[in-house]
């Protein structure tokens with residue numbers, strides 16, 4: 001398993017806080033080693049001992065490390081996201097993110113002909129910050145949309161669900177939590193949306209060998225009792241189909257030893273959303289690449305990263321249960337899987353452009369108009385300006401992708417411009 005130096009891409013929300021956003025440029029940062037979570041480690045050892053040939057796929061390992069009910073990262077690390085945790089996401093930086101998303105969602109409601117109810121399904125809501133910002137802004141600025149709103153959250157972690165319930169108490173009559181299995185086919189008219197959900201879905205890892213494409217499995221090292229990797233045949237023919245879907249031809253320039261990820265869970269997720277969505281949109285915000293960049297022969301070690309205490313590295317077996325494990329999103333896979341499921345791509349842009357088109361630039365300009373000699377107010381304004389800049393930083397969050405897919409939309413609806421995907425005024 002290759003190991004690189006511990007690195008991080010930093011940003012400052014105030015002088016005493018240094019936080020990491022994913023996909024940012026990196027610099028050195030010393031992180032104290034953390035022993036594995038013993039509960040998770042026991043679960044993993046049991047699972048490996050019982051598994052056929054004593055091994056599980058990397059996707060099963062990632063699922064266990066992140067979501068095991070007893071010891072998984074998202075089950076036990078309640079403050080995983082945020083300045084006190086391991087990385088920050090856009091909603092944690094500034095309420096501008098959720099508020100501008102609300103502007104977009106209310107416009108989509110109009111495009112759909114103002115359906116009642118208008119269902120919003122937020123997937124992977126973390127600590128509920130984005131939900132709170134969206135709900136508060138719709139309530140104060142778009143009352144007609146808010147009046148018909150049915151806000152649902154699909155959240156895999158029971159602990160995070162609990163935190164979300166507490167944060168969203170003010171909207172207890174408006175928000176419901178559900179499992180994927182609670183959502184009936186064709187039951188939603190509205191919009192499914194997520195921020196940094198898809199990078200948290202488990203991925204399979206494959207490696208090109210002299211004998212062709214093989215898969216990376218996780219097993220137990222007999223001597224040390226710690227997890228180690230072994231290589232074996234593909235666990236499912238779906239892996240071959242996945243690379244066909246995204247147009248990877250292994251005979252064309254890939255070196256032996258090339259390893260990368262396949263996003264089968266993301267394909268399943270898109271299919272589920274498409275099944276439940278009767279009419280409306282799927283809005284996905286995350287970091288990643290289109291397939292030609294993702295599977296560039298030079299990206300020979302894939303995109304897998306571990307995040308721990310605002311530092312990142314490429315060893316998923318470190319700090320077990322205490323670190324996030326992610327892979328970049330393959331946006332081509334989302335688009336190509338969506339199409340046969342009835343979800344056609346409407347637009348793709350970058351977060352900086354999306355937020356600017358929705359009014360982030362105006363908010364920045366308003367900040368510049370503040371005239372005060374009160375140091376507290378001036379400091380607040382400086383901090384907010386810094387947060388806004390981070391949301392659109394082309395070397396960080398601004399470089400995230402925003403993908404909009406639509407289902408069962410009449411041609412006149414598809415033809416309408418969607419504000420977040422227009423070119424924003426720069427002046």
Ligand SMILES: C[S@@+](CC[C@H](N)C(=O)[O-])C[C@H]1O[C@@H](n2cnc3c(N)ncnc32)[C@H](O)[C@@H]1O
Pocket residue numbers: 074081089090091092123124125126127130154155156157160194195196197200201
């Ligand atoms: C990286 S966090 C992002 C949280 C939040 N959206 C934000 O921007 O701060 C990923 C979230 O997705 C949730 N999650 C992961 N897999 C999920 C699944 N299959 N269904 C629902 N939620 C899931 C995690 O528990 C966590 O809340």
